[in-house]
Amino acid sequence: MTQESLRELLARLHERLSVSGSVDREARQLLGTVMRDIERALAPGAHPGPATLAPATAHAPRLESLAVQFEAGHPGLAELLRQLIDALGKAGI
Numbered sequence: 001m002t003q004e005s006l007r008e009l010l011a012r013l014h015e016r017l018s019v020s021g022s023v024d025r026e027a028r029q030l031l032g033t034v035m036r037d038i039e040r041a042l043a044p045g046a047h048p049g050p051a052t053l054a055p056a057t058a059h060a061p062r063l064e065s066l067a068v069q070f071e072a073g074h075p076g077l078a079e080l081l082r083q084l085i086d087a088l089g090k091a092g093i
Helices: 003-019 025-042 050-058 060-070 075-090
Strands: none
Touching: 003 025, 003 075, 025 060, 060 075
């Protein structure tokens, strides 16, 4: 999984989240934090190493928990979250 693929997944997640008005505030904040951490790790000039990527990795269990919560009401978001988790794992993040 390339950084470009991860960026595309993040962009799709941003888009899906922006049109989904029924996601609760806590979930929206957590997703925002996770996305910012990942974007920071993928930023030009960032040195992808354990220290840079640790914040994104720390959120994987919470991302999976959110995917489970979204399964019924927001299956598209749940699928994107699982794709993101998978992509981060394949990238070693």
